Amino acid sequence: MAEVVMSRRERLRVETAQEIKATALRLLAQGGPDAIALRAIAREMGMTAGAVYGYYATRDELISTLIADVYTAVVDRLEAARDAVSADDPGARIVAWGEAVREWAVERPAEFRLIYGDPVPGYRPPPGGPAVEAELRACTGLVGLAAAVWPRRSDRAEDSGFEWTDFAPELVAHVRSDFPDLPPAGLALALRMWGRMHGLVALEVYGHLRPQSADPAKLFRAEMHDVIRELGFRPPVG
Structure with a gap:
C-alpha cells in the first residue's frame, strides 16, 4: 500500500x-x-x-476530543501493563492494571480529573462519538480482568441477584458481545474492582491522602493485594 x-x-x-x-x-x-x-x-x-x-x-467539541484522547492514551498504557504479565496469572494482571492506573494519575493529575473528577461546567457530551467509545473501551478492559477470575467467583452467594438491567445499556451491549459467557454479576465484580482502585487514587490526586501516608504507592499496592486475595489468588512477589 x-x-x-x-x-x-x-x-x-x-x-x-x-x-x-x-x-x-x-x-x-x-x-x-x-x-x-x-x-x-x-x-x-x-x-x-x-x-x-x-x-x-465549539468548546464541547474540543472537550469531547480531549476526553477521547485521554481515555485512548491511558487504556493503551493499562493494556500494555496488563499484557506484560502472563495470562496464566490473572491476579497479577489485576495488580499491574491497578498500579498503572495510579502511576498515570499521579503523573497526569489534570487528565485524571478531566475524565474521572471535576465536571467541566456546562459541558454536554454529544451522544455516541469517540469519547463514549473510548470510555467503553476502558470499561471493557476492566471487565476482561474480571472475566479471567470469574470461574473462582461463580459460586459466591454475594454475586447473585444482579441483572443486566442494573447497568448502562451501552456498556451491557459491549460486555455481552465481548464476554458472552459472563453473567451480570461478573460486570458487577469489574465495577467493584474499579471502585477499589479508584478510591485511593482519587484521594491521592486530590491531595487528601499524602498528609496521612508517607508512601501512597505502598498503601495502594497493599489494597490491590487484598483485592486479589479475596479473589483467591496469591499476590505477586516483589
Whole structure:
C-alpha cells in the first residue's frame, strides 16, 4: 500500500490541532475545568478566536476530543501493563492494571480529573462519538480482568441477584458481545474492582491522602493485594 504523504498545509493543521489540545490541558492543570475556553486558548497561542473555531466549532467539541484522547492514551498504557504479565496469572494482571492506573494519575493529575473528577461546567457530551467509545473501551478492559477470575467467583452467594438491567445499556451491549459467557454479576465484580482502585487514587490526586501516608504507592499496592486475595489468588512477589 502506498504511503500517504500529507501536504505542508495538512501537516500544519494537524500540528495546530495538537497544540490547541495541549494548551487546553495546560489551562486545565493551571485553573481547573473553568479554564478551558476557546478564547483563552486563542490568547495563549497568539491566535484569533475565529482561527481556533476553525479547528473546533465549539468548546464541547474540543472537550469531547480531549476526553477521547485521554481515555485512548491511558487504556493503551493499562493494556500494555496488563499484557506484560502472563495470562496464566490473572491476579497479577489485576495488580499491574491497578498500579498503572495510579502511576498515570499521579503523573497526569489534570487528565485524571478531566475524565474521572471535576465536571467541566456546562459541558454536554454529544451522544455516541469517540469519547463514549473510548470510555467503553476502558470499561471493557476492566471487565476482561474480571472475566479471567470469574470461574473462582461463580459460586459466591454475594454475586447473585444482579441483572443486566442494573447497568448502562451501552456498556451491557459491549460486555455481552465481548464476554458472552459472563453473567451480570461478573460486570458487577469489574465495577467493584474499579471502585477499589479508584478510591485511593482519587484521594491521592486530590491531595487528601499524602498528609496521612508517607508512601501512597505502598498503601495502594497493599489494597490491590487484598483485592486479589479475596479473589483467591496469591499476590505477586516483589
